[in-house]
Amino acid sequence: MEFRLLGTIEARQDGRRVDLGPVRQRSVLAALLADANRMVPVDQLIDRVWAESPPLRARDTLYSYLSRLRGVLAGGGLEIERLGGGYLLRVDPDAVDLHRFRRLVAEAREAGDNEAAAVLFDRARALWRGEALADVGTEWADELRRDLRAEKWAAELDHTDVRLRQGRHAELAAELTAWTREHPLNERLAGQLVLALYRCGRQADALDHYEQLRRRLVRELGTDPSPPLRELHQRVLRGDPDLIAAPAGTPAGADAVPHHFPAAPPSFIGRADELAALTAASRPEADVSRVVQISALAGAGGVGKTWLVLHWAHAHRERFPDGRLFADLHGFSPAGAPLDPSVVVRGFLGALGVAPSRIPPDQDAQVALYRKLVDGKRMLVVLDNAANAGQVVPLLPGSPACTTIVTSRRHLAPLITRYGARHLQLDILSHTEARALLAERLGEPRIAAEPAAAEALISLCGRYPLALAIMSRHAQTRPHIPLAEFAAELRDLGLDALDHEDPTVSLPTVLSWSLRALTGEQRALFALLGIAPGADIGLPAVAALAGSPPRRTAKVLSMLEEASLLTRRAGGRYAMHDLIRDYAAATADRDLPREERESALRRVIDHYTHTAHAADHRVDPHRKVVPLPAPAPGAEPGSPADDSGAMAWFDGEHANLLAAQRTAAALGWHDAVWHLAWGLHTFQNRRGLLHDRLAVWQAALDAAAHLPDPAAGIRAHRLLGDVFLYCRRHDEAVKHLHEAITLAEQHEDATEESLAHHSLSWAWQLRGDDHRALAHASRALELFRVLGQRVWEARELNQVGWFAARTGDFETARGHCTAALALHREHGDSHAEADTLDSLGYIEFHTGHHSSAIRRYRAALALYRDRGNTFQVADTLDRLGEPHAALGHHDDARTVWREALEMYRQQDRAHDAGRVQRQLDALDGDRSPGAVREASGFPSPG
Template sequence: MADEGEHGVAPQVVAGVLGNLEVRWGDTPVPVGHARQKAVLAVLLVEVNRVVPPDRLIDRVWVGHAPGRARSVLRTYLSNLRRALAPTGITITWRDTGYLLAVDPDQVDLHRFRRLVALARAGGDLRRALTLVDESLALWRGEPLAELDTEWARSVREHLHRERAAARADRVDWALACGQHGEVLPELTARAAEDPWDERLTGQVMLALYRSGRQAEALEHYQRTRQRLAEELGTDPGPALQQLHQRILTADPTLTLPTVGTPPPAATPRQLSAPPSPFIGRDDELNHLHSALDAVKEAATVIISVLAGAGGIGKTWLALHWAHRHADRFPDGQLFVDLHGFSPAGDPVDPAVAVRGFLDALGVDSNRIPTDLDAQAALYRSLIAGRRMLIVLDNAATSDQVVPLLPGTPTCTVLVTSRRKLASLIDRHGAHHLQLDVLSQGEARALLVERLGNERVAAEPDTVDELIELCGRYPLALSITARHAATRPNVPLTEFTTELRDLGLDVLDDDDPAASLPAVLSWSLRGLTSEQRVMFALLGIVPGPDVTLPAAVSLTGMSLPRTRKALHVLEDASLIDRHARGRYAMHDLVRGYATTLAHDLPESVRALALARVVDFHLHTAHTAHHLLDPHRPTFQLDPPAPGVHPPTPADAMAAMAWLQAEHVTLLATQRTAAALGLHHVVWHLAWALDDFHVRQAHGRDALVAWRAALKAAEHLPDPAALSRAHRFLGWACARLELHEEAAEHLDRALALAVHHGHPAEQAHTLRALASAWGRRGDDRRALDHARRALDLYRTLDQPVRKAIALNVVGWYAARLGDFDTARDHCHAALALNRQHSYPDGEAATLDSLGLIAHRTGDHRQALAHYHHALALYRTLGNTYEVANTLNNIGAPHTTLGHHEQARAVWREALELYREQGRDADADRVQRQLDDLDNTTHHERST
């Protein structure tokens, strides 16, 4: 520990806590500084060889009155202590989450006291127990931590006084058992006068008097105690004291002095429950646990693994399978307890009950078990010290349930299962956390094969795949379904699949709560506040597959800190999962259970929550859309509902990122709005998503969104909404080559615009018709509609829309060979787009100029225009047009003989077309690549 002294023996280090706080190296005191610095040392000595986070140190030393730079001050104190303690070999180091003072616990009087008391209680030799407890009590030199007057120190002192009193009481029991009633009687009489309410002490006085031949005095002492209790507290002595009184009255021979002997050695418990059968998969998790077990050889602390996950996910199965698989590694026994943290049994098991159960399993006589939990835990740790044992703590609710059951020796391994993460086990005890998820597809199929037989599963492979999907690969759901099928061998699996599809969670219910997924999930709600339960229920009906913190704030109407806290609690309870970018999601079956709870809420609560979250997404999408295309006309929305705080993306790039992240949720929000009859929301969401859908080539989604918007528009008072819905739906159809439907909607849109006298709406629709006819290959008709649109735009104050129309005219003029007209119109469009800072229009116009240059033989100029357009489209995130421009670039490269460059851009275009589901465009590019390969092969061969 330290350098050797003069005679070659290292001086002993002694740290005193049970009296004045001091450290001595041999006979030399070690100065440890002023009171605050001593307080820091005291905390670390009490928590010797354990990591203490800085916040806990600060709280215990300053108790809510920490200085402004408490962490900096704390580091200074610790630095001073390191220097002072350096000669002694005591070290203070940083370990992951806090500070650790490392020293042999026997060199600290407090820990030596506790160890000696635990050994005294664990052994069966009563005379040795007396020797040990006397040695332990001799370590007390006065008031513990006498120099410190902090709240923490006072709390520690109070607890230590209770420990000392318990040890003294045990000592008296052992002394009486050893026939020392005469020696202890004076002490007992004096203590009884000081504490007349201690019934255990009263019983010891009575027994000492009786064994000293003073039966009458023993009975008289009882009567005085009984009378005092009756007069001052209005109660009688407890059952134990009454029973002792009766035995003394009758001179019970069992009260005579017992023979002092040595009990048998501690038992070797084998408490593991039967291993699960069958057990399927979980190879990664088993390997993780195996690696932790192998680490025991080098570990200086107990290896603890915490298996966490939702109810029914298979934690206990995994723990028991692994425990049985490695039982030979624990020859001194295996302890197992179900702590009932989440079960139909009611309240979780009290740690004292669990410790008592372990002491019974270890063969401790009930008369030797102390009443204090700390004393019981110390006895338990002493009994298993140095033994190679496995302790399985199943179904824990909290860390407080687990800590008293942790051994103190690294030869033992602890395996804990819980629906919670048990953070303090990870932070304070270095536990290995292993979060269990659902089974893989292969594991789920293997489970069904094991339960139903390979022949039955192989006979309906598609049905089995659907059944696994409906069960969400959730182990308990699969087991319940397999039980239904196995007990009905003549029923086709398709019938069970149909029931799951139609009835959902109801099929997985059962009168036996342990075999009912809804019941198992319901136990996870214990310990949640009513507010957290409501949030869990509302998360079941929130639109979309997941939710962000800002959206959850609007959903619940709670403040941001309360919402964050509630989400954390639900995550800790394994009811929700946090994914990347702050998104919270539920397993489908858990969500199904949450939805059933949501329907138990008052209708007003559900409706308001959905209205708020719908409003949140509508307003944020509206803002994002405006950032993407600030030149498109905006529509006025009502202010957000109370409690709704939609974010504002910083710029167009942030807006695009938000829309990409929330796309699926926004589509679900539109469906929710339609179900709630929020027609204006349905329409506005389709409009807010349209530009994003075009840029990202989400053609099918645009089609669905605008079909819903068209239905909603029929209920809106603004006639222009119906015209616009037809126009946007027509344009969505055109992009998907649904030409007849496109023409029908666009013609209807134009007729409505003319009927209601909306020239701008007429111009927009004519431009859409131009593009639709162009897609059908009728460039002449497309040009005619484009010119009519341009004529209307010239009468309106919409320069950006005029620029778009100029470009459309130029494009179709170029396709028809009128290059002078095309060039004039496109240059005019380019100037307007740049003048009004409209990069979308600039990119489209540059693409048109690339076509004109290519068609007129200026291929290098064409490449310059195309590459400029491509750069703008990439910046704008317009992957739809990126694919088109890449395809266009290939043509001038081919003409110039740049075959590799042409091949590269066409391959990229082909990949994008396929990703976007644009099969006709992909087929065309593939033919171009094939022709290019043939040309290259022909040139090489000649």
Template sequence: MEHGQRRPSPGPPETPDPLAAAAATARTLEDLAALLRDLRRRHARSRRDSSLTYRELAGRTGWSHTAIAEYFTARTLPPTDRFDALLEVLGAAPGERRALASARDRIEEAGRRGRTARPAGRSARRGSPATGDGQGASPEPASAQATHPGPAPAPAPRQLPAAPRMFTGRARELAFLDAALREQTQTGGTVVVCAIGGMGGIGKTWLALHWAYRHLDRFPDGQLYVNLRGFDPGGQPVDARTVLRGFLEALGVSPSAIPVELEAQAALYRGVAADKRMLVVLDNARDTAQVAPLLPGGMTCTVLITSRRKLTGLLATNGACAVALDALPEEEARQLLARHLGRGRIAVEAEAAATLRTCCAGLPLALSIVAARAATQPDLSLTALAAELTATPGRLDALDAGEPQADLRAVLSWSGRALSPAAARAFALLGIAPGPQITPAAAASLLGVPRKAALALLRELDHAHLIQRHAADSYRMHDLLKLHAAEKAHAECALAERQAALRRLVEFYVHTACAGARLLAPHLPAPLLEDLPPGCVPHPLPDSACAIAWFDVEHASVLAAQQSAGSHGWDAQVCHLAWALEPYHRRRGLLQDRSAVWLLAVKCAQRLPEPTVRAHAHQMFGDACAEQGRTADALQHLRLALSLTEEAGDLTGQGEIHHSLGGTWERHGDDRRALEHALRALLIFRQADNPYRQARALNGVGWLQTRLGSHAEARANCLAALALLREHGDHQVGESAILDSLGHIACRMREYDEALDYLQQALTICRDRGQGFLEADILHHIAEARLGQNRADLARDCWLEAHGHYTAQHRLADARRVKQLLDMLDREPAR
């Protein structure tokens, strides 16, 4: 064709869609972002309104406004589903959607192959950067500039393993990680390093991967992942040089350009990663030394580290934040098992499913193993599987799905490889320790080492997430870990070593508890204890307040120690612990525990030669039965006790049993028969010249006399009891009971002001001494006095408080009686 000639037009020209036409030529991320901005402006014109801000778009889509800003400023390629949703929100026509989707896919594919490079200058369609908060005017395109592609970089690494499909719960931990990332974004802070710690099988890797996949759009420069094999069947952690070489190659560094020395590799890695917005997941780390060279430089990367150890060095030197995982709560464990097995199967065998959850103790790996066994063995019912798990000797056998990663025993064993020999021995022996927790003082006796050494071993185990610090001075071990530890003790420690360790621990509880009981009830004759075995050092208790505090912390462990002593045939220790717990149980109103420890003492005392020990056990168990309203059982054991003391010529013991018989008949409603036994007890204690017991017996007589209507005589006896008690020492525990009796007597005589004076004194002593059992009775009597003063409002308050005490102490008959009085007040008009 000659220069200047024009080709004839074949007809009227078509008017193609400009946006679709531009999408057909888009080749870079900047081109795509510019098209999105054009679409946003067109959407605004169609609405005759300003352009949707990033925050408004975030509100319509449910994504973060930061992610929206990154899509419109060419920092991140939107995922397919988000891109399609964004086009719909902005009103793109079907043809435009197809053209834009093709452009997006073309750009992603080119980036994957390494053929598309972001040019040094801006694309011809790239606009100005968005404002930081996404609220400013939409960026406008700049003047067209020629672009020349540079050398093609390596594609962004995508090394994360698959997302965990069954992930459930962990809302608090996920929120913590979200907050850390948000703070980095808002403040432009340094690299975020989060160390996720916990025992084996607790779900550390699952949490890291689940969180990572929730935030992939925040890491456009890729994700690096490595299993450092710090705790692994192979037993050999991955060397940092190996990891760095793999990371550098993934980031596009030529293998020939990677140095040999670790420090040079780490420096090159920090430089390459310095300006990247990238996630690095360092899974299953052994210790801080292994991960320190793998931390990227700059201020834009995020690092997640999982480990079975507390990486305290990392926290101290790198400002890392710690996320400690514990067992799943009941509801989250239920959801996880239901996701594995299906709600239908769970509903069919709901009771068995509940047993499975209990046996797995909230450990995600254990729940997954149970589910895997149920899925691969369709003939195995959940009921049969639950039966396997409840069989204590082989409980861990049922948590083995046939492969090392699905064998809980194997997974737990990998943690022990990093322990010192002394800590490994301590871990095993802690597995046979009775009770849900242990203090350093108790652990010292169990291990036969000084307290300082025991504390160091406990800290090493806590650092390895094999035990968990529960309170200021006590440690706990997960149920399944404790089973594993007990297996190790039986496999690695000789029988004599295990028996000696357990005996030291039991004697620790016996001697410390007996010392505490002597502080709480100095009037009670103490049992003769055996000599301490070597290596056993009781915990010092300087006063009664310290004794109460010690019992509050160690109560469950002392109960377990008594059970353990009983199973080993240490009968004297069983009876000593029952005696030692008596003052504490009475103060705290723990009637069921009191009954349980004396029942065991009755069984074990039968094998002891001393009839007085057997008699005391029968008496105290009978007394406990009476408090629970079991009159027939109470009378049976009290009569056996009385017979034994009569045979042994134990006059004081006979007086105590008559005192208990008086209380039993009173609770049964026979006050006259009760008074007969109370008078017998008083006579015997006068013969024995025991002032404390005389005072207690006089108070018992006075109490029963006022119940029978002899108020003046009752007052005289109770006043005599108070004078006798005060004359012969400070026995405030007994004094509060006498003051309560005097208050009740005054109330019966309609002397309400005097009654309240006595009762308030009694209440003050009870609260100072922690006598919860008697406090409930005193509050009941104060309510009666207030009602006598026509103060029904104050009476109601006291009865409500008393009802709470009675209910907590399982004194159900007393609770019902007070509830009836409260109902009566509600029915009557206000006084």
């Protein structure tokens, strides 16, 4: 049975048309045939058939159509198979005119003989019976038609090149003239017409057509003809005899030295390290080693692999006196199926001078002949755009005299492992290279005139070569529009601004070709990674996102990394380039049902939330444990082994936890928003992350309004008040703390009431009212004793002792702090022990016992550093400088104050940083203890 898509949708059996039923049913078949032998997800099928107006029970209707099609097409060499979340149509690709067209065109392009190529192109053209999928009117069909028109047009131009090489310029002149009326700005077509006219003896007409095109390009696009077309014009102008056509039927590659190679890129920027690596990997001396010289160049689509290789090859052509061969293997391209190696081998044999009649029919014999012909020759073989290692291996020369460069979006591990290929990963451009690319395309004056807009374009394009090239084209063809407008358009439209109907210059389309080689599981995880919160992600979180065991998830991640869609960083972190991530997110929106996306996000957010609570408990085991809802199935929370492991986990995941909270807020998952803030509290407090603490607790307070437990609102007010205190926003701090006390009293929550009094004591200290601070601390101590909370009683003993010292009552202060220290050690509360040692250091200093103060401060510092509390480390260093200065240990004082100053600056604590800077200035000027104390703003010792 034959299937036709290049016209109206048809199926034919023994020359007779098969009734395929109504147009929707035919559309279902077309949607599967277009991706023959590849799984198409159900939702994608529905979108292809009905677009934005599916019937109420679209899936049931789809199943009904598929059932009927199975019956109609039974015995026709076609099988429709259900796979996971979609359907796969198994069929011989040659039974479908679309895929047969693509195969014929690919074989024609690689044919080593013009006559054979012309026959193949003619057979491909004959398959078209009008507009493709003429009876389907969906958005998907429109998009496919645009792609196929581009493929057909590209094939027509390639066919024209073949006919010109055959000497058929006379019959082409009229045809090309008509085409130029439809495509007046197509420079390749113009070049073909100029050449045909010249060969027909119409030199004046050829020059006139070039001049018309040049004027039109300047008038409509503000640009000159391309360098190849300008060179052709000059050759016509001087009557170059080499432009006269070769006799019809002359075989391509009849020369002894093949140069089956594309032109060098018209411009090339940077890549010095990569070019040097290619040079180092290719040895011009044939007898240096018996190891085959292979370089495997990998990178994402549109990152510039082909241009890099072509630029290098043309710059080093003298290294390859015996010739150069090039093949585009179509591993990732609009042509669909990758090129069969046998097609490429036949093309190479033709380029090496083998007549078609002498090419062996068997592929193994063809490969053997190819390797025999290149053996011992210093040649370059470039295998571009490989789908996999299996496609490449038959094309390897096997001779150490040859150099082979393979480009692919995959890492081609077998080439590296079995054949010793040198792997070279091509990444995005450096900032300098990205700016140079813009300047080369747009001119330095235009870049210099709008430096901020140019920087915005570089940033928004993420230094991705194809994205920069696309935006440069937009700006180059519209010189009257400011660059700032293009930057704003890219910022607003995202990937849509980088799209185009020509698939080769559309970043979304170029990226889409990478997905064709992925399994359904790999495509699904790629899409989910696009919506995962955070800029990077670790394996446990990815496993939760996928709902799969870590070992299986690691294998899928490895394949995405192999496909250059993902980068693995140190520490087991995975990340995507921003534009690839945007494409992944768009893929998720398009291909994954909303329920599937939200389930994945719920799992990963639950993973983060539960792990954060477990890590928080490791960091502060004495902190109140807040009950959590059970995690979603598959979330698999982690549990750090100890406090240092917990702090390390927080350091690695902090940005992702913030992103997870924002995602939860956007989805209205108020419980997750609040619990993430709770889990982050101790870590952010100890790291001094004031602005982040403020953001998470403001979000938590908003979420608390939607939660049934009043304690959520009370705690949010209290902890938000704490943050405002550290930010020195006293009025807001006191407002929230009093609100916490009011709510706690209403709901008879004495624990929260006492904790709010504890915080209010700090608020009044920062306002300079130590007596009022002492009153709140005393009230908190009283409540904790009534509640029988011994850990907090110990902590509040220290608090009362501290404020007693601040008011000058050092006897009371020492008694309370000494009692607190004993209780902390009894409870194993090392962090609170550090707080109390710091308080005792303050007491010793202010009672004139400076050496004892230094010992206390140093003991506190050791505990703070051990627990990773950089916020308190800064404060204790600040205070440690005081007794050093008082004893005349100016170098020691200077050392600790400089460290405190740097930490304050890192923590955005400008007030404290300014005070320490004044202390350092005083120390370097008037070195008397009184002058330093005056600069510090601390009270004089009693």
